[in-house]
Amino acid sequence: MFRSQSTISISISGFTLNLEVYLCLDLVPITSVSYYYYQRHEAQPTFGYERVYVSTLNNITSSSEICNFTISIPTSEFHVLVKSGSASDAKVTCPSGILGKYDYIYYPKDNSSARCINSKDLWDGCTDKTMVTFNYSTCTQNIAYSGGGVVWCVANIGDTYGVVYNNDSWLVSSKDDRLATYRFSCIVGNHASASIAPGNCTSQQTATSYPVKWNSINLINDNAGVYLTLNPYGKAL
Incomplete structure (x- = not known):
């Protein structure tokens, strides 16, 4: 307390x-x-x-x-604590809903144009099942609020909800959600689409829509939150 x-x-x-x-x-x-x-x-x-x-x-x-x-x-409305300096020891296997290799398209909540429409944008949750990496060489848009494109899975609930730790050396504060980075974010995935919220998962967050507050009406923080469509490179794990 x-x-x-x-x-x-x-x-x-x-x-x-x-x-x-x-x-x-x-x-x-x-x-x-x-x-x-x-x-x-x-x-x-x-x-x-x-x-x-x-x-x-x-x-x-x-x-x-x-x-x-x-x-x-709601079971999904959980938060995570990780001992300072020990994030690498907190890694766990990611939930199955975000494992696999995918091409992705990024849809910001502010209704601006879709990004990362190149067919080579790579979401890799397969090479190491305790992390997800993003190839920014074809699309520079931050995914999962990580500037470096590497996040470690540190908690999961069921097969779809996972909280990830951003291993960036420093964080970027910005009113533009497309530029901001956070130490933690929540990824909810189902192999075909995913939503990502800064911080923790929300009670109404699903893989098929933008994250919203618990009452399904109030948005998280203005335009915070990401929705992605996923196209598997190979068989989902």
């Missing part, structure tokens, strides 16, 4: 409230250096549908007030 170090002030009908934000993490070990977890809270519309607990100052008397183990959280 975590508590914010600073407070949040909001005004309601002329009154100012100082609030604290709490996180209750339900941790499940993956490897000796990694976990996946669920945030045991109701989604908060006021806070971008994040699952957090918000309280007025010094108003918590028991951890049971913060952690809600009775709510139903």
Whole structure:
């Protein structure tokens, strides 16, 4: 369980409230250096549908007030923790839905033109089944929010949902989602198409559409999120 170090002030009908934000993490070990977890809270519309607990100052008397183990959280809505400096030891076999070699076409959520329409754009989740690599020599568009084109699988749920770790030396912050890079992203694939979200998987994320928030209406972050169609080079694994 975590508590914010600073407070949040909001005004309601002329009154100012100082609030604290709490996180209750339900941790499940993956490897000796990694976990996946669920945030045991109701989604908060006021806070971008994040699952957090918000309280007025010094108003918590028991951890049971913060952690809600009775709510139903979608299985896909998981997050990942990896020990700093140990990402290479956190690698696991990628989910079967993203294994294989594919030519891909990239469709940004901002409705701009499709990219990577060259027939030689290579998604390789076959050579090493603990990672996915992208050949940027034919299309320079970042895939899976990685500038270097190499991501390691560090967690998966079922055959389609996988969280990957971007091994870039540094990250790029940009309001243009096509340029931004993130340390983690979620890939959901089914051998014919895939969606990619920055950070963690979302409850409504599927392989056949852009990622959206848990209520299927609110988009993740403006134009964040990627949809790809996949054309196998050979037999999917």
